[in-house]
Amino acid sequence: MAGRRARLRRRALVTTGLLLGVLVLFAASLMIGNTFYGPGPVLRVLAGQQVDGASYTVGQLRLPRATTGLLVGLAMGTAGVTFQTLLRNPLASPDVLGISTGASAAAVFGIITLGLDETAVSLLALGGALATALTLNVVAARGGFVGSRFILIGIGMAAMLQSIVAYLLSRAAAWDIQTAMRWLTGSLNGATWRAVAPLAAACAVLVTVLAARGRDLAVLRLGDDAAAALGVNVGRARLLSMLAAVVLLAFATAASGPVAFVAFMAGPIAVRMVGTGASLVLPAGLVGSAIVLAADLIAQHAFETRYPVGVITGLLGAPYLIALLIGTNRSGGSL
Amino acid sequence: MPGVVPLRRPAWTRIGLLAISAGGLVVLCGLSVAFGTRGVGWNDLWAGLGGASDDLAQAAVAKRLPRTVLGVLVGASLGLAGTTMQAITRNPLAEPGLLGVLNGAALAVVVGIAYTGLSGPYAQLAVAVAGSTAAAVFVYTIGSMGRGGATPLKLSLAGAATTAACASLVNAVLLPRIDVMDSFRFWQIGGVGGATWDRITVVAPFLAAGALICTANARSMNSLALGDEIAAGLGADVARARVTSALGAVILCGVATSVAGPIMFVGLIVPHVCRLVIGTDHRWLLPFSALGGAALLVASDIIGRVVARPEELEVGIVTSVVGAPVLVWVAGRLKAREL
Numbered sequence: 001m002a003g004r005r006a007r008l009r010r011r012a013l014v015t016t017g018l019l020l021g022v023l024v025l026f027a028a029s030l031m032i033g034n035t036f037y038g039p040g041p042v043l044r045v046l047a048g049q050q051v052d053g054a055s056y057t058v059g060q061l062r063l064p065r066a067t068t069g070l071l072v073g074l075a076m077g078t079a080g081v082t083f084q085t086l087l088r089n090p091l092a093s094p095d096v097l098g099i100s101t102g103a104s105a106a107a108v109f110g111i112i113t114l115g116l117d118e119t120a121v122s123l124l125a126l127g128g129a130l131a132t133a134l135t136l137n138v139v140a141a142r143g144g145f146v147g148s149r150f151i152l153i154g155i156g157m158a159a160m161l162q163s164i165v166a167y168l169l170s171r172a173a174a175w176d177i178q179t180a181m182r183w184l185t186g187s188l189n190g191a192t193w194r195a196v197a198p199l200a201a202a203c204a205v206l207v208t209v210l211a212a213r214g215r216d217l218a219v220l221r222l223g224d225d226a227a228a229a230l231g232v233n234v235g236r237a238r239l240l241s242m243l244a245a246v247v248l249l250a251f252a253t254a255a256s257g258p259v260a261f262v263a264f265m266a267g268p269i270a271v272r273m274v275g276t277g278a279s280l281v282l283p284a285g286l287v288g289s290a291i292v293l294a295a296d297l298i299a300q301h302a303f304e305t306r307y308p309v310g311v312i313t314g315l316l317g318a319p320y321l322i323a324l325l326i327g328t329n330r331s332g333g334s335l
Numbered sequence: 336m337p338g339v340v341p342l343r344r345p346a347w348t349r350i351g352l353l354a355i356s357a358g359g360l361v362v363l364c365g366l367s368v369a370f371g372t373r374g375v376g377w378n379d380l381w382a383g384l385g386g387a388s389d390d391l392a393q394a395a396v397a398k399r400l401p402r403t404v405l406g407v408l409v410g411a412s413l414g415l416a417g418t419t420m421q422a423i424t425r426n427p428l429a430e431p432g433l434l435g436v437l438n439g440a441a442l443a444v445v446v447g448i449a450y451t452g453l454s455g456p457y458a459q460l461a462v463a464v465a466g467s468t469a470a471a472v473f474v475y476t477i478g479s480m481g482r483g484g485a486t487p488l489k490l491s492l493a494g495a496a497t498t499a500a501c502a503s504l505v506n507a508v509l510l511p512r513i514d515v516m517d518s519f520r521f522w523q524i525g526g527v528g529g530a531t532w533d534r535i536t537v538v539a540p541f542l543a544a545g546a547l548i549c550t551a552n553a554r555s556m557n558s559l560a561l562g563d564e565i566a567a568g569l570g571a572d573v574a575r576a577r578v579t580s581a582l583g584a585v586i587l588c589g590v591a592t593s594v595a596g597p598i599m600f601v602g603l604i605v606p607h608v609c610r611l612v613i614g615t616d617h618r619w620l621l622p623f624s625a626l627g628g629a630a631l632l633v634a635s636d637i638i639g640r641v642v643a644r645p646e647e648l649e650v651g652i653v654t655s656v657v658g659a660p661v662l663v664w665v666a667g668r669l670k671a672r673e674l
Contacts, residue, residue: 155491156658
């Protein structure tokens with residue numbers, strides 16, 4: 001009993017710590033910039049008051065951007081850990097598997113070729129993500145479901161879809177770098193309230209749903225038979241959770257582009273902090289938010305040029321993937 | 336003896352197959368010159384082939400000649416490189432694009448241009464080859480750590496991670512340099528549209544050198560396929576064969592990328608299709624892969640120019656769209672333990 005209580009306490013402490021960290025990063029995103037605004041003006045703007053200069057900069061520019069970053073990180077972290085848990089493999093993250101690339105390709109098609117508005121683009125992105133996930137499921141399941149095959153095929157599909165995105169962007173009539181970067185690696189530039197509204201709605205509903213099912217997911221980690229014995233409706237839990245994850249990922253991608261590797265990194269980092277054996281959904285979501293907000297702060301202010309957030313997360317995530325590969329390989333584990 | 340199935344195709348069958356595919360390639364080249372984003376008539380075709388460029392149609396034909404030749408060279412190189420990589424890693428999914436070798440070359444060229452103002456074609460070639468070598472070494476090292484050596488999954492994951500890292504680094508380098516970025520975004524897709532006779536004369540000797548190195552190791556590749564111990568027992572110097580073959584492959588990849596951008600999946604499709612037709616003896620497979628790669632690239636280029644008239648689909652897009660299903664097919668055929 002003491003061990004369990006200690007673990008629960010640790011979990012609660014870490015999750016609260018993560019929440020505080022995310023709030024600090026959020027506040028920093030509002031305060032730091034070309035002009036630094038202290039907590040006072042920021043709070044006044046948040047309360048709805050008119051403050052010279054700050055109302056526009058903080059209220060119209062930084063607040064939507066920070067909110068988008070927070071929600072995108074939350075959605076991608078949650079989606080990533082759900083996939084990694086259900087497929088029992090940290091490498092089976094939806095961005096490695098090409099599902100976010102599929103969403104991005106559909107979104108680019110909607111914006112550039114069809115000229116749709118934000119909500120329609122989100123729905124199209126969802127269609128792209130679902131189509132990719134479905135194709136992946138169908139082709140990888142032939143001859144029996146083998147995790148490695150699933151991942152290999154996902155890598156191939158990601159490469160193909162990335163070419164399609166690059167091609168569609170090169171055909172864009174009024175090409176500009178911001179748009180290209182957003183859809184190739186993910187960017188929070190140009191975040192607006194309208195663009196983030198669908199994502200906010202999806203997060204409110206689906207993150208709650210997944211967090212509520214967190215216990216089921218944790219039990220599924222023990223294996224299908226054990227989970228069934230423990231009373232989890234395995235087939236339905238898996239399907240619903242995957243669906244929720246894909247929807248979250250698609251809407252997040254529609255809002256900011258496929259921010260590289262966030263979905264991949266959030267789960268493993270959350271596991272290291274919180275430990276296994278419990279619901280990882282909220283911790284991973286918070287880790288995702290923290291990664292996106294921190295990366296965006298670095299991307300905007302650490303260098304002479306303002307980079308899109310995806311470049312920084314890509315530079316963080318690729319070495320992390322390689323380190324994970326090396327670590328797994330060295331310890332003799334199998335992927 | 337009745338009922339005995341011949342285990343190997345007689346040599347004349349293979350020569351015949353090579354001749355047929357060479358003939359097919361010639362036909363494809365003819366189609367490539369005749370068809371494109373702009374329709375041309377017979378008169379303009381002959382005039383353009385003769386070098387006249389009196390009007391747009393003849394000029395279009397004259398432009399298609401170097402484009403076709405470059406397509407043949409690049410396609411042959413990528414096909415050879417793919418077969419070589421699959422032989423030395425014993426991995427049916429080894430492919431220069433998937434393993435990050437092409438992106439490593441691209442990153443090296445971008446860094447070279449951005450930081451040192453690299454301008455000569457030879458300098459670009461050298462940098463590209465250095466990049467592809469570094470990427471190949473990196474990916475192979477990581478992928479072969481641990482139990483089981485370089486399995487397809489580990490190599491592909493290492494390749495995907497390296498590709499992502501290279502892509503991020505390229506963005507990080509190019510974003511402050513908007514003018515370079517603008518020309519890069521077209522090159523990144525991979526295509527032979529910018530072919531000129533000058534560039535062809537620069538790259539052709541290096542591609543020939545790489546091809547020679549690979550084909551010289553054909554016998555060793557046959558031995559390598561049997562496993563390292565057996566190969567050593569058969570007298571092949573395993574390490575040296577691997578290193579020299581890999582050298583040939585990275586030279587081919589680096590040079591091809593420097594002139595045509597990263598074109599993925601050719602090195603995956605061609606070896607598998609060629610193996611189905613001509614068998615696994617690398618002394619025949621390598622030349623056939625060269626012909627097959629050339630044919631695939633020229634055909635993809637024709638498709639790209641005809642399907643999207645009056646614009647064109649770059650070759651890299653067509654091969655990507657065709658290559659992903661091939662990857663699925665190959666991965667589906669592998670047994671679980673081979674992954």
